[in-house]
Amino acid sequence: MSAMGIFINLRHANLLAGKTVRLAAMLGVTLLAGCKAITPDGGVNEVAELTSVAVRQDLVIRDEDSADIIEARLKTLLLRPLSADAAVQVALLRNAGLQAAFNELGIAQTAMVSASLPPSPTISVARLSSVVELQVERQIVANVIALATLPARAEIAADRFKQAKLKTAEKVFSLAADVRRAYYQAVASQQTVAFLEEAQSAAQSASELMRRLGTTGAVNKLDQARDQVFYAEITGQLAAARLTASSDREKLTRLLGLWGSEVKYRLVSALPQLPPSAKAAPYIERDAILHRVDLQSLRIDLDVLAKTYELTNATRFVSIFDLSGMRNTTREANGFRYRTTAVQIDVQIPIFDLGETKVREAALTYREALNRLQEKAVNVRSEAREAYRAYQASYDLAKHYQREIVPLRKVISDEMLLRYNAMQIDVFQLLTEARQRIAANVSAIEAQRNFWLSSVNLFSAVVGGSSGSAIAKTSAAPAGND
Amino acid sequence: MLNRRNFIGTAAVLAGATLISGRSQAASIPEAQTMASPNMQPPLFPKEGREYQPVVTLNGWTLPWRMNGGWKEFHLVAEPVIREFAKGMKAHLWGYNGQSPGPTIECVEGDKVRIFVTNRLPEHTTIHWHGILLPNGMDGVGGLNQPQIPSGKTFVYEFVMKKSGTFMYHPHADEMVQMAMGMMGFFVVHPKEPNLYRVDRDFVFLLNSYDIDPGAYVPKVMTMLDFNLWTFNSRVFPGIDPIVVRRGDRVRIRVGNLSMTNHPIHMHGYDFAVTCTDGGWVPESARWPETTIDVPVGAMRAFEFVATEPGDWAIHCHKAHHTMNAMGHEVKTFIGVNQRDLVKRITKQIPDYMAMGSAGMAEMGEMEMPMPDNTLPMMTGTGPFGSLEMGGMFTVVKVRDGLARNDYGDPGWYQHPAGTVSYEYKGEVKTAPPQSPEKKSDTPAIELNVKKPKGHTGNH
Ligand SMILES: [Cu+2]
Numbered sequence: 001m002s003a004m005g006i007f008i009n010l011r012h013a014n015l016l017a018g019k020t021v022r023l024a025a026m027l028g029v030t031l032l033a034g035c036k037a038i039t040p041d042g043g044v045n046e047v048a049e050l051t052s053v054a055v056r057q058d059l060v061i062r063d064e065d066s067a068d069i070i071e072a073r074l075k076t077l078l079l080r081p082l083s084a085d086a087a088v089q090v091a092l093l094r095n096a097g098l099q100a101a102f103n104e105l106g107i108a109q110t111a112m113v114s115a116s117l118p119p120s121p122t123i124s125v126a127r128l129s130s131v132v133e134l135q136v137e138r139q140i141v142a143n144v145i146a147l148a149t150l151p152a153r154a155e156i157a158a159d160r161f162k163q164a165k166l167k168t169a170e171k172v173f174s175l176a177a178d179v180r181r182a183y184y185q186a187v188a189s190q191q192t193v194a195f196l197e198e199a200q201s202a203a204q205s206a207s208e209l210m211r212r213l214g215t216t217g218a219v220n221k222l223d224q225a226r227d228q229v230f231y232a233e234i235t236g237q238l239a240a241a242r243l244t245a246s247s248d249r250e251k252l253t254r255l256l257g258l259w260g261s262e263v264k265y266r267l268v269s270a271l272p273q274l275p276p277s278a279k280a281a282p283y284i285e286r287d288a289i290l291h292r293v294d295l296q297s298l299r300i301d302l303d304v305l306a307k308t309y310e311l312t313n314a315t316r317f318v319s320i321f322d323l324s325g326m327r328n329t330t331r332e333a334n335g336f337r338y339r340t341t342a343v344q345i346d347v348q349i350p351i352f353d354l355g356e357t358k359v360r361e362a363a364l365t366y367r368e369a370l371n372r373l374q375e376k377a378v379n380v381r382s383e384a385r386e387a388y389r390a391y392q393a394s395y396d397l398a399k400h401y402q403r404e405i406v407p408l409r410k411v412i413s414d415e416m417l418l419r420y421n422a423m424q425i426d427v428f429q430l431l432t433e434a435r436q437r438i439a440a441n442v443s444a445i446e447a448q449r450n451f452w453l454s455s456v457n458l459f460s461a462v463v464g465g466s467s468g469s470a471i472a473k474t475s476a477a478p479a480g481n482d
Numbered sequence: 483m484l485n486r487r488n489f490i491g492t493a494a495v496l497a498g499a500t501l502i503s504g505r506s507q508a509a510s511i512p513e514a515q516t517m518a519s520p521n522m523q524p525p526l527f528p529k530e531g532r533e534y535q536p537v538v539t540l541n542g543w544t545l546p547w548r549m550n551g552g553w554k555e556f557h558l559v560a561e562p563v564i565r566e567f568a569k570g571m572k573a574h575l576w577g578y579n580g581q582s583p584g585p586t587i588e589c590v591e592g593d594k595v596r597i598f599v600t601n602r603l604p605e606h607t608t609i610h611w612h613g614i615l616l617p618n619g620m621d622g623v624g625g626l627n628q629p630q631i632p633s634g635k636t637f638v639y640e641f642v643m644k645k646s647g648t649f650m651y652h653p654h655a656d657e658m659v660q661m662a663m664g665m666m667g668f669f670v671v672h673p674k675e676p677n678l679y680r681v682d683r684d685f686v687f688l689l690n691s692y693d694i695d696p697g698a699y700v701p702k703v704m705t706m707l708d709f710n711l712w713t714f715n716s717r718v719f720p721g722i723d724p725i726v727v728r729r730g731d732r733v734r735i736r737v738g739n740l741s742m743t744n745h746p747i748h749m750h751g752y753d754f755a756v757t758c759t760d761g762g763w764v765p766e767s768a769r770w771p772e773t774t775i776d777v778p779v780g781a782m783r784a785f786e787f788v789a790t791e792p793g794d795w796a797i798h799c800h801k802a803h804h805t806m807n808a809m810g811h812e813v814k815t816f817i818g819v820n821q822r823d824l825v826k827r828i829t830k831q832i833p834d835y836m837a838m839g840s841a842g843m844a845e846m847g848e849m850e851m852p853m854p855d856n857t858l859p860m861m862t863g864t865g866p867f868g869s870l871e872m873g874g875m876f877t878v879v880k881v882r883d884g885l886a887r888n889d890y891g892d893p894g895w896y897q898h899p900a901g902t903v904s905y906e907y908k909g910e911v912k913t914a915p916p917q918s919p920e921k922k923s924d925t926p927a928i929e930l931n932v933k934k935p936k937g938h939t940g941n942h
Pocket of ligand 1: 712744746799800801875
């Protein structure tokens with residue numbers, strides 16, 4: 001029984017804690033099947049292991065046995081306003097697309113077993129903490145790579161199964177990232193609506209007062225119309241913001257896989273606070289090279305090809321870092337090796353003497369795969385750099401709003417009220433100022449949302465999965481002054 | 483409150499308590515005196531030279547002088563000062579000898595006057611002696627009559643007083659800025675014959691104006707007419723000293739205007755005679771009676787009355803907005819507008835909001851609300867019957883029986899004899915029904931919209 005098997009069982013125990021007799025039955029099955037051919041989970045437990053820290057959630061195949069437990073767990077999750085983590089968990093339990101991917105993985109495993117290949121190798125991993133930190137992600141994805149870079153003598157079918165697991169892991173990463181993006185977007189839109197409602201209320205008060213001043217004859221039609229049009233405009237803005245919020249929420253609902261009365265799920269009322277500082281990531285490019293599941297999948301392509309064409313005579317090995325142009329490597333006894341906090345990973349790529357094969361197609365195909373791998377490696381580095389820069393910049397901007405602009409707006413509001421008390425300004429200027437303060441708060445929320453979106457994008461750039469689109473810069477902030 | 487200060491050298495610091503004697507007497511330049519208090523100082527009776535009845539300066543003082551070889555010597559120091567406008571507000575101004583306005587200079591017709599002017603400002607300055615007949619080279623227009631006095635330098639003005647009268651002094655170098663910063667003072671020349679035009683009490687003050695943003699301390703020097711603080715001697719009500727008068731005294735009030743607009747100064751309770759301008763004494767046959775005297779820009783008007791009527795008589799500029807402290811000119815008129823139901827909604831965005839102005843502005847005079855730093859309420863002050871709702875150019879002439887000859891101390895509020903105060907009528911009041919303002923439609927019936935166009939600051 002491998003350490004990995006135990007680990008997976010622990011995760012199940014965690015998920016199903018305090019549940020029925022079925023728990024024991026399932027555990028038994030898993031224990032028995034741990035190192036055998038076809039497992040009841042169809043390889044999903046290994047994917048769970050691959051992704052466990054990165055998405056910090058449980059992966060369960062939905063079938064007759066687990067359905068009740070899943071539903072019970074869902075009910076509990078939906079009782080409270082969803083946090084980002086809870087949203088991811090809901091999606092992992094419910095998103096049917098992901099379940100379909102799990103089924104595919106089962107098919108791949110069946111194919112492997114029918115080819116009578118030896119059982120999956122086992123690796124040892126430590127129990128990992130559940131904090132989304134790149135350090136930790138590095139560990140778990142290192143495990144992915146360790147799985148994927150088994151000795152070249154492994155059979156093709158096993159390689160293909162490993163690839164299938166990596167692809168499934170990628171899907172988990174993608175779904176988790178998409179859910180988080182949709183979640184932050186939905187929470188921010190909802191928050192913006194709340195602020196715009198305040199702005200609209202301020203505008204409404206001003207407009208109503210103006211109307212009354214018109215009745216006494218203190219202001220003319222021009223001033224009244226100016227205030228009314230502002231109120232009308234901000235009402236339009238609010239309607240647009242409500243529409244955005246509703247479609248943002250619906251997008252999240254789809255990813256969560258919820259329907260019926262479940263769609264009444266609640267979100268927390270505000271985005272999470274910014275962390276005290278942005279994460280430093282001096283090795284972000286190397287991290288990405290080590291962790292990206294799509295890159296590792298291409299790496300396996302090479303193994304498969306080597307076996308397909310029976311290339312056996314590796315003349316030399318290159319590091320994947322060499323391939324992507326990274327030079328600051330650590331030389332160790334037997335080639336280039338990289339040490340991470342968790343596992344040592346072999347990222348050597350065999351280069352064959354392609355003269356040994358008479359088949360021209362084989363040589364070209366292998367070279368093609370090598371070039372694809374290289375292209376990917378270079379792009380992965382670039383994507384990591386870009387994502388980190390965006391992450392850092394969005395952190396600075398969000399902090400700037402939080403530290404400078406919002407507090408200054410507060411000072412202005414306070415001073416304006418004092419001026420009002422001193423008969424220097426009237427209530428209209430106070431209300432205009434209130435709207436400007438609200439606009440600043442809306443911008444601050446956008447900045448905060450963009451930070452969280454970019455932190456998800458950074459995560460995706462390092463581990464793989466959907467990259468997310470460029471972060472919207474449009475502002476729903478109400479116009480400041482009339 | 484008179485402080486000694488030495489600008490010349492360490493020797494003079496050791497000078498004794500006697501002002502014009504001893505070491506400072508021996509010095510080539512009189513010691514510069516400085517004033518720390520913004521309150522009215524007692525009149526300065528001459529200890530030598532020709533005799534005269536000295537003036538008192540509202541919230542001010544007279545500059546001590548010394549005789550030196552037949553010359554009456556004064557020492558003015560142009561310098562940055564902090565002037566309290568009223569309790570709760572201090573302005574960062576430029577002035578002379580510790581205050582703005584500077585000390586009043588008093589001398590006598592025929593005196594040979596030598597005035598040392600030390601410049602402690604960051605830029606050059608001069609002094610122009612407004613209305614005084616003197617040699618052209620002493621007139622103080624920088625660049626025209628003399629080189630400007632550079633920072634840190636001392637210049638000397640010397641002239642003989644050809645006539646008695648009421649004059650002023652102020653810079654004529656970067657004049658707009660230096661006057662907007664508060665540099666000005668009074669200059670009184672008494673008649674050689676001490677009984678000529680003699681009065682029992684003689685008050686002087688200047689009219690000036692400042693534009694100090696609420697919460698700020700320094701005047702906006704580029705403001706032309708839209709000032710927000712209208713002052714008697716750089717003070718606003720309730721910070722202006724009362725004009726205290728003994729019943730039966732003959733009283734003269736001399737008002738010089740170095741602000742940028744005219745001020746109709748109105749005194750209650752009396753009609754008075756205008757007896758002097760900065761051009762000279764008005765011959766008795768030409769004096770004219772007034773209750774309000776309009777003091778033009780750059781001019782002085784003195785008027786006299788015999789204080790026969792006891793009481794607390796208001797004296798103020800009759801431009802009503804000049805008897806207010808800083809106010810916002812863009813504040814709309816909320817009279818007749820019910821705001822009560824909106825307050826709850828507005829306080830959602832502005833938690834400490836209080837509706838004001840629905841019935842007029844009088845409530846401002848009573849309300850105690852947090853205000854910007856260094857800002858006085860627009861209208862304030864309390865009298866014996868309640869809120870006075872005033873500010874700016876307003877004070878009280880207090881005529882009392884039984885004051886000592888030179889007692890200028892505040893005697894408190896007037897005690898009215900029984901049955902001499904306006905009282906409420908308790909009977910039935912029959913009047914025509916009031917015009918109802920309620921019936922108006924959204925479009926007011928008032929067709930004429932009398933409103934000054936924005937941006938045009940007009941007359942003040
Ligand atoms: Cu006036």
